[in-house]
């Protein structure tokens with residue numbers, strides 16, 4: 001029997017030349033390799049952070065650490081965990097302040113606290129709490145509104161050094177003037193100076209404010225939900241994430257929130273255009289406060 005003839009060569013698909021999906025600069029390639037190395041070695045996942053701000057931070061780290069290139073940094077990071085600890089301070093941006101964006105805290109006071117009052121107990125998750133300024137602000141607000149005594153706060157971050165500072169509740173005295181103005185604009189009901197003791201260059205905040213705060217290591221990039229909450233405050237964190245990672249974090253918040261729970265974001269953040277835009281109602285648009293829709 002004769003074999004079937006092979007198809008004419010003209011009908012074979014033309015070979016596709018091997019090409020990267022999109023052209024990347026050498027710096028972008030080095031950055032990706034650095035983030036991959038950090039993930040594989042230390043399990044910190046920075047792979048889905050926005051590239052422009054990540055590049056700026058890594059270049060700043062190179063400058064501060066006296067290293068000539070991102071590849072040199074990768075080499076050092078792989079072999080020196082203490083250098084990774086230093087790099088983490090550059091990668092995480094622990095910038096914060098008390099009652100940051102006072103209108104946000106005023107809106108919580110006026111439009112969220114009255115609803116939280118209807119619950120017998122309240123759980124609040126401050127995700128990306130950094131050095132604790134947001135946590136102390138919320139604790140002061142909740143105490144003034146008569147809710148702190150029945151509120152459990154979970155304050156989480158990926159930066160252990162920031163969490164340790166947050167636990168101490170000591171902030172630079174030079175920042176207090178600005179914090180006092182923020183507190184007043186946030187509808188503060190008392191004297192801000194009643195909440196801290198000044199000593200030398202520092203203000204030590206009343207530790208009873210944090211009696212029911214659990215500070216814990218938790219990554220929005222790799223960890224899962226750990227509690228049911230009525231309010232999630234995650235401010236100035238999603239801004240550093242790409243769309244995929246923002247959706248992951250919003251998914252965690254949605255899962256954590258109880259029926260009709262509240263979500264507060266930073267002034268430059270929004271759930272619009274995310275995969276969760278239809279899962280929340282807007283509660284206070286300008287202040288970026290959302291409320292989980294009924295299932």
Ligand SMILES: C[S@@+](CC[C@H](N)C(=O)[O-])C[C@H]1O[C@@H](n2cnc3c(N)ncnc32)[C@H](O)[C@@H]1O
Pocket residue numbers: 092093094095096097100127128129130131133134156157158159162218219220221222234235236237266
């Ligand atoms: C700019 S600070 C915001 C602090 C505070 N929420 C505020 O608005 O003032 C961003 C914080 O997000 C934290 N962060 C970055 N990536 C994170 C992640 N994957 N999971 C949890 N926290 C993260 C950083 O360590 C840093 O403390």
